[in-house]
Amino acid sequence: MSPYPHKNYHEENPSTKLNSRPVxxxxxxxxxxxxxxxxxxxxxxxxxxxxxxSCNKFLPYTYEDGTILRVNWTAIHQSRHKDTFKHCRYQPIIRPYEAEHHNYFDYGDYSEKFYSYIEVPYEFVRVRCYNRANGKMYTNYHQFIxxxxxxxxxxxxxxxxxxxxxxxxxxxxxxxxxxxxxxxxxxxxxxxxxxxxxxxxxxxxxxxxxxxxxxxxxxxxxxxxxxxxxxxxxxxxxxxxxxxxxxxxxxxxxxxxxxxxxxxxxxxxxxxxxxxxxxxxxxxxxxxxxxxxxxxxxxxxxxxxxxxxxxxxxxxxxxxxxxxxxxxxxxxxxxxxxxxxxxxxxxxxxxxxxxxxxxxxxxxxxxxxxxxxxxxxxxxxxxxxxxxxxxxxxxxxxxxxxxxxxxxxxxxxxxxxxxxxxxxxxxxxxxxxxxxxxxxxxxxxxxxxxxxxxxxxxxxxxxxxxxxxxxxxGILPHWCTCAKNVPLPPEDIKNRDFGERIVTSINQILSTYVDCARLTLENVLSASKILPYDEILRFRKSKNDVINRKVTFGDKVNSFVHYQLIVQTSPGNGRFEATIKYDELHDSSKIASDISRINLYGNQSNCVNDHSIKKYCFCNM
Missing domain, CATH: 3.40.720.10 (Alkaline Phosphatase, subunit A)
Known part of the structure; x- marks a missing residue:
């Protein structure tokens, strides 16, 4: 049970604050x-x-109420001690402002006996309750502000x-x-x-x-x-x-x-x-x-x-x-x-x-x-x-x-x-x-x-x-999660493959719009890959905080590499930008972002009214 009073109401799922699909x-x-x-x-x-x-192994015979420590008679009546409970006493848990060491604590004198409740003028106490034979039957710890x-x-x-x-x-x-x-x-x-x-x-x-x-x-x-x-x-x-x-x-x-x-x-x-x-x-x-x-x-x-x-x-x-x-x-x-x-x-x-x-x-x-x-x-x-x-x-x-x-x-x-x-x-x-x-x-x-x-x-x-x-x-490379942007040469074989994938995706979006032309890849205008730092991929462990600080590196793990491309299509010379996520382990890839149009399309898409399609469509004459 929550220690805080609150209303009950349904929680919504977290909503994204972004309209586009971020990479x-x-x-x-x-x-x-x-x-x-x-x-x-x-x-x-x-x-x-x-x-x-669930923390329900023991019943709470005592509880805090402001600065009052109360006996929980409801719990006692539900327990095996309901006929033998006698009274409780607490001890303050003490530490001076300046202690001998950081683990220091001590117990003060026992309080008077209480059967129902008692005002507590201390921050922290240990409470013990006893049966009619004066045997200890319950211990708990309480804090007060x-x-x-x-x-x-x-x-x-x-x-x-x-x-x-x-x-x-x-x-x-x-x-x-x-x-x-x-x-x-x-x-x-x-x-x-x-x-x-x-x-x-x-x-x-x-x-x-x-x-x-x-x-x-x-x-x-x-x-x-x-x-x-x-x-x-x-x-x-x-x-x-x-x-x-x-x-x-x-x-x-x-x-x-x-x-x-x-x-x-x-x-x-x-x-x-x-x-x-x-x-x-x-x-x-x-x-x-x-x-x-x-x-x-x-x-x-x-x-x-x-x-x-x-x-x-x-x-x-x-x-x-x-x-x-x-x-x-x-x-x-x-x-x-x-x-x-x-x-x-x-x-x-x-x-x-x-x-x-x-x-x-x-x-x-x-x-x-x-x-x-x-x-x-x-x-x-x-x-x-x-x-x-x-x-x-x-x-x-x-x-x-x-x-x-x-x-x-x-x-x-x-x-x-x-x-x-x-x-x-x-x-x-x-x-x-x-x-x-x-x-x-x-x-x-x-x-x-x-x-x-x-x-x-x-x-x-x-x-x-x-x-x-x-x-x-001052973040060392093996802690830095920022990836490096590495430009790719035009002849890189992945450029053409990923460029074709982008154009294929655009054509799939346009597949139900019969007035829009089927696009082909004319050229990959630019490409770069975004790589994680090698030190992250090989990092194993760090030992010591300052003196003799040592970082151990091992074998490089397989990672995901993001490729960012700008392609030009035909007909219409449309220019589009997208990000491809490449899985090194499985040698597989997928488009990981929205495909953005980065040049004006003017009147090329007058044959469609859907605003989200206009940026892709080149109308058949």
Missing amino acids: FLVDTPTCKIPLFSPFDISIVQFLKPGKKI YRKNDIEKVKSTAFEKHRAKVSETLNVLMVGVDSISRLNFQRYMRKTNAFLTNRLNAFDMMGYNKVADNTFVNIVPMTLGKFLEDVPWNESLSDIPFDNYNFIWKMFSDSGYRTLYAEDAPKIAIFDYLKAGFHKAPADYFNRHFSIAMTKDKQLWYNEHNCLVNRLETDVILNYTFQFASIMQKNPYFAFAFITGLTHDSTESAAMADESYFNYLKSLYEQHMLNNTLLIFYSDHGMRFGKLRETYIGKLEERLPFLFIVLPEWFRKKYPVISQSLQINERRLITPFDIYETLQNVLFFGTDQREQSSSRGISLFQEVSDERTCTEI
């Missing part, structure tokens, strides 16, 4: 990123059915000063999901995809390209605006906490925004896996000690460590951010959440996450919690291992995670140039550096006050240049 996600003079179906015939053998997940008086006073003063300097303010809600490519999001998270597209009018950044290998090295550019080596950081600093780096949430905090930082899977968390994490809490609301405490209570977990008592670990984090956004709705806030466990290990596991994220986003929308909030919903990279990953499409997927940006409707109307830029940028080469610059743009809106960062990024509120290349923004 590329990004199609600029310097970058062409191929577009593939999520169910392309070359990879369907590696796709497994998505499954749902409440305003912290010491923080509120400081933040209110800081925000007053900040508000006087800027022309607009927005809350920021960043929700990251581990290891989901844009294609895999379309495959397995269809309800969430539909809701983002149809209800939230999200901007879908189709050319979002990761800049390095794993989560850590892609989140750092997003939150610090620099590559690791430019921070500077390397593996020799692994024992030093990240407390003193000026992350983007610190900048928002200094300007009076209430801040939240939340992750699941504490063992492999972004700044903690083989690293020292944070000794000082990075945000006003921070859940790591709670997450560690839950993880250590192994008997409460099941379904491959995805379910805790009666709920998904994913839902625990989403509910935490939801309650934070709800409480802080009328105050400026910055929330950063990253959720790993459920989707990290297989492509099809994304299906188990669909319902949770759909319910979460729908509740934010229906309770008007996005009315003054920038939502950035994203992944760090696609799946980095497995059979699918060994294919050409799988290699592209790993490098092309999903990224959606949602803005309030009033903001889009008030700043139409920003909306227009975002729409253009949906089909431009985009990186985590651009997210960092966008966040700075939001923080210092209408001012020139910006943190000095590299020139690798640009705010997505501005139009990204169609001349942008991977090289200029």
Whole structure:
């Protein structure tokens, strides 16, 4: 059951915003990123059915209600303990602002006994319930969001000063999901995809390209605006906490925004896996000690460590951010959440996450919690291992995670140039550096006050240049999904074959129009092939983030090659442009785009009234 209240209504399928049939996600003079179906015939053998997940092994004897912890008598009456239940007590889960180490947590004293409900003045608690023989019969973990008086006073003063300097303010809600490519999001998270597209009018950044290998090295550019080596950081600093780096949430905090930082899977968390994490809490609301405490209570977990008592670990984090956004709705806030466990290990596991994220986003929308909030919903990279990953499409997927940006409707109307830029940028080469610059743009809106960062990024509120290349923004060739455009010599044998295929397709379109002449190929005026970087086709793995960083290459995998041709036909000297998709493995090809007429046809097609046919038809005399 969803932890968020919402209405029930039917979701439409995502609708395309384009009338024509695109061949590329990004199609600029310097970058062409191929577009593939999520169910392309070359990879369907590696796709497994998505499954749902149910967390119903244990009944929840307790639940949160604001800052009150209640006994769930309905569940108890349905359980084997209905005649033996006695009372419950909770213990706060404690971590000081500055802890001894990043895994520190402790339990405080037990509360008084309660039989019905109790007010909880702590953020995180472990609750235990007992039977009449004083034996422990139930354990669970609960989280609460409440305003912290010491923080509120400081933040209110800081925000007053900040508000006087800027022309607009927005809350920021960043929700990251581990290891989901844009294609895999379309495959397995269809309800969430539909809701983002149809209800939230999200901007879908189709050319979002990761800049390095794993989560850590892609989140750092997003939150610090620099590559690791430019921070500077390397593996020799692994024992030093990240407390003193000026992350983007610190900048928002200094300007009076209430801040939240939340992750699941504490063992492999972004700044903690083989690293020292944070000794000082990075945000006003921070859940790591709670997450560690839950993880250590192994008997409460099941379904491959995805379910805790009666709920998904994913839902625990989403509910935490939801309650934070709800409480802080009328105050400026910055929330950063990253959720790993459920989707990290297989492509099809994304299906188990669909319902949770759909319910979460729908509740934010229906309770008007996005009315003054920038939502950035994203992944760090696609799946980095497995059979699918060994294919050409799988290699592209790993490098092309999903990224959606949602803005309030009033903001889009008030700043139409920003909306227009975002729409253009949906089909431009985009990186985590651009997210960092966008966040700075939001923080210092209408001012020139910006943190000095590299020139690798640009705010997505501005139009990204169609001349942008991977090289200029520091993406190494084996991460770059932009294909190379290679002109073909006129004598290339494929030119004539593909030219004939284009003309045959035009004649098939005209086959029912008896007044239109049958066309023949007169000449191939130009041809080029669009090739992926050889480093992508041969890439196997990357080891180490900075020191002794090593990239291993292997045999080249078969790929798809796109050929772009301009042909001239007879009679009428019509000139047409089309793209052919060639499958190297099966030596097969097909037209992958609409066929465009690129010269005027004047009165040549007066014998037909169908506008879509006029560009092809040369009327018989």
